[in-house]
Amino acid sequence: MKMQASLLHEPGRPLEVADLDLEGPKEDEVMVRMIATGVCHSCLHVVDGSWTGFPMPMVLGDEGAGIVEEIGPGVRHVKPGDHVILSWAPACGRCHYCVTGLSHLCERQMPGKGVLMDGTSRMKIKGQTVYHYGPACSYASYSVMPASCAIPIRNDMPLEVAALIGCSVMTGVGSVINTAAVTPGASMAVFGTGGIGLNVIQGGTLVQAHPIIAVDINPAKLEYAKSFGATHTIDARKENPVEAIKDLTGRGADYSFVAVGNAQVINQAWDCLASRGQCLLIGLPPTGSTVTFDTGNLQSNERILRGCKYGSARTWDDFPRMVELYLAGKLKIDELVTRRFDLEGANEAFDALSAGEVARGLIVF
Ligand SMILES: [Zn+2]
Ligand SMILES: [Zn+2]
Numbered sequence: 114m115k116m117q118a119s120l121l122h123e124p125g126r127p128l129e130v131a132d133l134d135l136e137g138p139k140e141d142e143v144m145v146r147m148i149a150t151g152v153c154h155s156c157l158h159v160v161d162g163s164w165t166g167f168p169m170p171m172v173l174g175d176e177g178a179g180i181v182e183e184i185g186p187g188v189r190h191v192k193p194g195d196h197v198i199l200s201w202a203p204a205c206g207r208c209h210y211c212v213t214g215l216s217h218l219c220e221r222q223m224p225g226k227g228v229l230m231d232g233t234s235r236m237k238i239k240g241q242t243v244y245h246y247g248p249a250c251s252y253a254s255y256s257v258m259p260a261s262c263a264i265p266i267r268n269d270m271p272l273e274v275a276a277l278i279g280c281s282v283m284t285g286v287g288s289v290i291n292t293a294a295v296t297p298g299a300s301m302a303v304f305g306t307g308g309i310g311l312n313v314i315q316g317g318t319l320v321q322a323h324p325i326i327a328v329d330i331n332p333a334k335l336e337y338a339k340s341f342g343a344t345h346t347i348d349a350r351k352e353n354p355v356e357a358i359k360d361l362t363g364r365g366a367d368y369s370f371v372a373v374g375n376a377q378v379i380n381q382a383w384d385c386l387a388s389r390g391q392c393l394l395i396g397l398p399p400t401g402s403t404v405t406f407d408t409g410n411l412q413s414n415e416r417i418l419r420g421c422k423y424g425s426a427r428t429w430d431d432f433p434r435m436v437e438l439y440l441a442g443k444l445k446i447d448e449l450v451t452r453r454f455d456l457e458g459a460n461e462a463f464d465a466l467s468a469g470e471v472a473r474g475l476i477v478f
Pocket of ligand 2: 204205206207208209210211212216218219220221
């Protein structure tokens with residue numbers, strides 16, 4: 114079938130809306146009609162070339178929601194018409210990590226960049242292969258993905274809102290409630306208050322962390338962070354965030370979260386910790402980045418440096434849980450969407466994101 118997608122031909126070049134041929138779902142795959150997709154920083158890293166090694170041309174997008182259009186052989190958990198949130202972490206359901214509640218670390222990984230589980234793509238333009246950014250690329254009116262990437266949710270949840278649960282909400286809130294398992298009254302410092310950082314902050318609000326200190330270099334974003342529950346804000350261009358966090362907490366932060374892809378910020382997030390404090394890396398700096406730090410603090414203060422992938426999402430349980438929290442008024446998602454675009458507006462959406470103008474841009478189909 115024909116569908117429309119926003120195509121990246123090479124990094125640094127504007128995306129282009131094109132008509133693509135889409136093959137139907139094969140075994141254990143589903144086709145989803147996209148309703149909305151968020152504009153995520155990870156895709157911006159591919160567009161601006163700071164993350165490398167992706168086959169082109171490619172359809173980007175890793176945060177979407179839609180309606181199941183067609184299912185391939187062997188798919189039983191959804192049927193056409195079901196509402197789903199897309200996950201970018203396929204899970205086999207049987208490996209060591211899947212069966213121990215860590216399906217985001219599933220051992221059955223994609224066979225290569227840009228393809229589905231069988232090593233091929235479902236998309237073509239004029240006979241030439243078009244690659245999938247992730248297993249569930251979402252800048253397309255229709256997308257075929259592994260069945261485990263289509264997570265069913267209740268159909269009274271607005272799908273435009275649900276789209277954001279697929280990456281930024283899950284990653285940010287999950288980093289607090291799943292990965293770090295922050296307890297009430299623990300102090301948190303959040304570096305970077307974009308789409309992910311705001312969700313780290315609201316994760317802290319959910320578990321009643323205190324204080325929740327937001328650090329950024331954009332005063333407008335810091336103001337926004339307060340509405341998501343930040344109790345204190347630090348403009349890192351005006352004051353030293355490490356000293357300011359130590360002043361506010363007395364002994365340093367119990368948890369620091371790096372929600373920005375900048376290696377220098379990792380050092381600040383490490384230096385602001387209390388003894389036994391934990392620094393979680395969510396944002397990924399450019400490909401090949403390294404950081405150095407004083408090992409003395411690691412050993413004598415028992416600090417922990419920890420990676421955080423996808424908020425340690427158990428997507429099948431966590432997505433519906435996020436939906437329930439939203440519908441109960443305990444999770445802000447509408448407020449994350451600062452601008453809406455159509456598929457033609459993808460370039461504008463990336464410009465707005467890199468200029469720090471938006472918490473989250475949303476492409477609506
Ligand atoms: Zn993302
Ligand atoms: Zn697995």
